[in-house]
Amino acid sequence: MKIIQLTDLHIFADKTKKLLNIVTYHSAEKIINHIHTYEKDYDAIIVTGDISQDETIASYELAIKLLKKLNKPIHYLQGNHDKKENLDLVFSEQKPIEELYSSHWSFISVDTVDYGKDSGFISNDELNKLKNKISINEKNNIALIMHHHCLKLGTPLIDDCMLLNSNKLLEIIDKEKKIKLIICGHAHNDYKLIHKNFILEVAPAVCFQWKKGTKTPITENYCGYKKYTFLENQYLSETVLI
Structure with missing residues (x-):
C-alpha cells in the first residue's frame, strides 16, 4: 500500500490572501499540480490537519476542490x-483514517486538538x-495518525506548542509493541525521529516551512509532502520538497 501525506495547507476563503507573506492557496495548487x-x-491521500486558516466553509470548499483533482x-x-x-x-463524502486498508497495517487516528489553542492535548475520552x-x-502493525507531534523536534518555536500530555500517549505506546509508527503534521518541516519501539514521521507543510531550530x-x-510504502513488517518513507 502506498500513501501520500499532505498537511498544513492553511487555505483562506480568499485565494489571494497571504499568511506571513505567502499566498497559501498558490502553494496548495502547486503541490496538487x-x-x-x-x-x-x-493508493490514497491522508490530510493531517490545518486545512484552513480562517475556518470558513469557503476555505474547505477550495481545499476539497483541489484535492479531488x-x-x-x-x-x-x-x-x-x-x-x-x-x-x-x-x-x-471523504473517509476517516480508520478506513485505510492494508493487509499488514492498521491505521488509527488520534484527536490531539484542544480547540482555540496551538498546542495539542488528548482528552481522557480520546x-x-x-x-x-x-x-x-489482533495482529497488524499499527500506525497512529494525528496532527500534533508527541516528541520534541529540536525547534523551540513548534516544540512550545506540541502535544502537551504526550506522556499519556507514550505510556500507551510503550505497552503496545504493535505501534510502530506515528504520522503527524503541525511542525511545518520534515522530521524523522526514532524513539524506543516506534518512529515519528512529520511531513513538511504544504504552505511553507518553519526554519529548523528557530x-x-x-x-x-x-512546499512539501511525504510518501509512504507499507510492506509486511516495515514501511518506507520519502519526502518531496518543491
Whole structure:
C-alpha cells in the first residue's frame, strides 16, 4: 500500500490572501499540480490537519476542490486551525483514517486538538477510544495518525506548542509493541525521529516551512509532502520538497 501525506495547507476563503507573506492557496495548487503530474503509483491521500486558516466553509470548499483533482481516496483529520463542524460538513463524502486498508497495517487516528489553542492535548475520552481501537487490532502493525507531534523536534518555536500530555500517549505506546509508527503534521518541516519501539514521521507543510531550530517565526518558502510504502513488517518513507 502506498500513501501520500499532505498537511498544513492553511487555505483562506480568499485565494489571494497571504499568511506571513505567502499566498497559501498558490502553494496548495502547486503541490496538487506536482502530485498530479509526477505521482502515479499510490493508493490514497491522508490530510493531517490545518486545512484552513480562517475556518470558513469557503476555505474547505477550495481545499476539497483541489484535492479531488487527484482522483484518489481522501482520508483526513482536523488540526488546531480547523473548525471541525465546517471541515466535516464540506468533507462529508471523504473517509476517516480508520478506513485505510492494508493487509499488514492498521491505521488509527488520534484527536490531539484542544480547540482555540496551538498546542495539542488528548482528552481522557480520546485516550480510552485509542485503547479500545488498539485492543481490537489482533495482529497488524499499527500506525497512529494525528496532527500534533508527541516528541520534541529540536525547534523551540513548534516544540512550545506540541502535544502537551504526550506522556499519556507514550505510556500507551510503550505497552503496545504493535505501534510502530506515528504520522503527524503541525511542525511545518520534515522530521524523522526514532524513539524506543516506534518512529515519528512529520511531513513538511504544504504552505511553507518553519526554519529548523528557530525560536522565532522564521519561514522558508518551499512546499512539501511525504510518501509512504507499507510492506509486511516495515514501511518506507520519502519526502518531496518543491
